[in-house]
Amino acid sequence: MSRYDLDAEIAAFIRSNGVTRCPTVCLAPTQGRTEAADRAVLRRRAEQREAAREERTRTQWLQAIAVA
Numbered sequence: 001m002s003r004y005d006l007d008a009e010i011a012a013f014i015r016s017n018g019v020t021r022c023p024t025v026c027l028a029p030t031q032g033r034t035e036a037a038d039r040a041v042l043r044r045r046a047e048q049r050e051a052a053r054e055e056r057t058r059t060q061w062l063q064a065i066a067v068a
Contacts, residue, residue: 034042
């Protein structure tokens with residue numbers, strides 16, 4: 001597949017699927033510039049993950065105390 005064919009295939013995929021931004025922006029921090037809405041989503045996701053981690057830790061700690 002030539003570079004031109006690959007670029008055309010990628011462009012067709014983006015047109016058909018409505019991809020308007022890099023999907024990884026909501027998955028991990030980046031060094032690139034992102035829109036304010038994307039940064040807010042990333043911040044909320046990080047907060048939710050931290051809350052879930054704290055809840056798992058609390059649950060495990062309470063279970064350990066109950067066993068002891």
